Amino acid sequence: MTGPDVSPSFTLAYVPGVTPSKWVRIWNERSPGVPLELVQTTAAEAAALVRDGGADAVLLRLPIDRTGLHAIPLYTETSVVVVPKDHLVATAEEVSADDIADDVVLHPLDDILDWERPPGKPALERPATTADAIELVAAGVGLLVVPQSLARLHHRRDLTFRPISGTPESGVALSWPEDETTDLMEQFIGIVRGRTVNSTRGRQPAPEQAKQVKSKRPESGGRKPPAGKAAGRSAGGARQRGSGAPKGGKRGKPRRRS
Incomplete structure (x- = not known):
């Protein structure tokens, strides 16, 4: 905050x-x-x-x-059905909602799956919480369909879970x-969203950074050479082309004509 x-x-x-x-x-x-x-x-x-x-x-x-x-x-998340380890469902790798149609399936009041009621037979009363429903599954009262993360959160050694199809997902x-x-x-x-630390999406450069970027841009199409060097090369080139003078600064003695 x-x-x-x-x-x-x-x-x-x-x-x-x-x-x-x-x-x-x-x-x-x-x-x-x-x-x-x-x-x-x-x-x-x-x-x-x-x-x-x-x-x-x-x-x-x-x-x-x-x-x-x-x-x-x-x-x-994948939805799973939580069952006692000795339940027939525990022998399968995956089940469908039809496979538990004859079982009592608990529907806790804090259930977060988007359905009116789970498959199977309803219990006489709805447990107050998912944690309470897990206790009832362990007691052999019924089964429970929840997102896989909640099954792991409430893990017990005497219970297991299997993926179930034909039910809502979270x-x-x-x-x-x-x-x-x-x-x-x-x-x-x-x-x-997995953006890297260098991603600039949603951020604008700071004013100082913007000035630095702007100052690095050449005013014309090419890179502007440092002052003095370009003039020297240009002038030197003109002297070489126009006079044919040697690179050195001293002139030799003129030859005598015979």
């Missing part, structure tokens, strides 16, 4: 399962004098947090209400307020 009497800093919020460590490392390498603060938020509160100024930017899951926000899609995006694209924000956008 920045202000007239505040040292430059950048606050990045992120939702569970998203790992910003690579981008944070690059930021610290390029801007060691500008601290980057990480703030974890829930998927439900992520958009409101950055819209209300609680963070400069946020890594969140799509879809969202984009009112007043920019959003750059970064990548799409898109991850970088979002920030429409009217607050600051220089620091442009810098972070460049990092997540």
Whole structure:
């Protein structure tokens, strides 16, 4: 966050399962004098947090209400089904939504996949959180479909997961307020988009740099030689062509005519 009497800093919020460590490392390498603060938020509160100024930017899951926000899609995650290790699904490399049609599939209240309800049979009650749903899967109550990063985040030794087709996927995006694209924000956008440190996109050269570039440009088509040297060569060339005088400055004695 920045202000007239505040040292430059950048606050990045992120939702569970998203790992910003690579981008944070690059930021610290390029801007060691500008601290980057990480703030974890829930998927439900992520958009409101950055819209209300609680963070400069946020890594969140799509879809969202984009009112007043920019959003750059970064990548799409594979959806997986979390099952006990002794479940029949654990023997397959990949399954479809039809393969779990006869199983109870949990639908936590904080679910971020874009569907009305998961495939399979609904549970009697919806768990409050994904973490609670994971506990129920371990207890043999049902299965759970989540983005792969959340399955890894809530990993347990007695559970496993498999990719599942026929279900929504989760898109991850970088979002920030429409009217607050600051220089620091442009810098972070460049990092997540893979721009190099020498990229000038979105930046204008400093006035001093612009003057230096302008002063190096020749006024005519070719490079202007240093003063004095060109005149000397030109004059010397004219004397050589016109008089045929030797290069040296001394003249020899005239020959006597016989």
